[in-house]
Amino acid sequence: MEKLIATPDLSSKRWVWEQYDQHVQTNTILGPGPAGAALLRIKGTPGALAVSTDCNGRYTYCDPRRGGALAVAEAARNLACVGARPLGVTDCLNFGNPEKDAVYFQFVEAVRGIAEACRALDAPVVSGNVSFYNESPTGAIYPTPTIGMVGLLEDVETRPRGDGSAGDTLILIGGDGAHLGAGSLLAEVLETVGGRAPAVDLEAERRHAEIVRELVREGAAVLAQDVSDGGLAVAAAEICFGLPAGCGIEVELPEAGGPHGPMFGEDGARYVLVVPAERQGAVRRRLASAGVGWREAGRVTDDGRIRFLGVGERPRAELERRWRNAIEDRMESLEDER
Secondary structure, three states, rough: OOHHOOOOOOOOOOOHHHOOOOOHHHHHOOOOOOOEEEEEEEEOOEEEEEEEOOHHHHHHHHOHHHHHHHHHHHHHHHHHHHOOEEEEEEEEEEOOOOHHOOOHHHHHHHHHHHHHHHOOOOOOOOEEEEOOOOOOOOEEEEOOOEEEEEEEEOOOOOOOOOOOOOOOOOEEOOOOOOOOOOHHHHHHHOOOOOOOOOOOOOOHHHHHHHHHHHHHHOOOOOEEEEEOOOOOHHHHHHHHHOOOOOOOOOOOOOOOOOOOOHHHOOOOOEEEEEEOHHHHHHHHHHHHOOOOEEEEEEEEEOOOOEEOOOOEEHHHHHHHHHHHHHHHHHHHHHHOOO
C-alpha cells in the first residue's frame, strides 16, 4: 500500500493544483483533496456545482469499451461522494494514429462505452474535443478518454463535513473486491499491464450512487470515498486522511481467501462510508430496503494508525506524508538530476 499511495496516479495532486488559484473569487467551498469532487458556490442560491475529472488509460488499453464506461462511472461516483447528482459531461478523447486499425478500434469502442454509461447515469455529453496522432517512436499513448463531469448539490449545507470520530463505523457498499486485471497493483508493484478492466454494471452504479448521495446529504455518512484505483486499501487510506487529526482506521478483511483481492481489487460500483455510531442502525435499514449489498468493514479509531487486521499497520502520519508529497518529491528529484 505504501508504494501505491506514493505513485503519481494515486497520490495527492496538491502540487499540481496549488500552482493555480483554487479559490477563484472565493467560490470554492470544498477544494481538491481526499474528496472525489470539488464544490463551487452558485452565488445567490443555496446550491453548489460539483466537479470531477477521471480516466484510467490502462483500463481503456486493456478493454476500450469498459475503459470508456468506467471513466464516466468513476466521475459519477466522485460526485455522489459529495452528495451531488450529475448534470453533464465534457470529454477529452486522446488517442494515437486513427489510421491504424488498433487505434481506430480503441476510439470507437471507448466512445461506445462512454455513450452507454452517460445514458445509464443521466449525464449527457455537452462538449468535448478529440486529440489524435499522440505517438512517439516507441508507439501510441494509452487511449485516454478523459471525462469531466459537473453535478449539482442543491443545498451546500448538506455537503460532507469530514468530522468523524473514534467509534464511527466504516461501511463498504458494493461487496468485496477480487478483480486485479489492468489494475494498480499489477502496474505499480509487478510492473505489468494486462488482463481485462473491471466489469461494468451500470445499473449497480446508478443505484449505489443514488443511495450514497442520499446518505451524504442527510448527514448519515460524514465521509464517503469511492473504491477505484488501488482498491479498498487506497480508498480506506484516503478516508482516513479526510478524518480529523489523530484519528486512525481499522479495516476488516474477509476471512476466506487471501488479502490481495479484497485489499486491491478494483471492482466497480463500490464506496466506503464513515457512519456515526448513532446513525448505524438507520443506515443498515436503508441499505437493506434499497437492496444494496454492503458489509461493516471496520471502524474509526483514536490511535492515529491505519490498520488492516491480519495484514499489518502503519502510522497515519507517515502514509499521509507520502501521499501528500509524492509528486512534489518526484519533481524535486528530477530537478536534482538535471
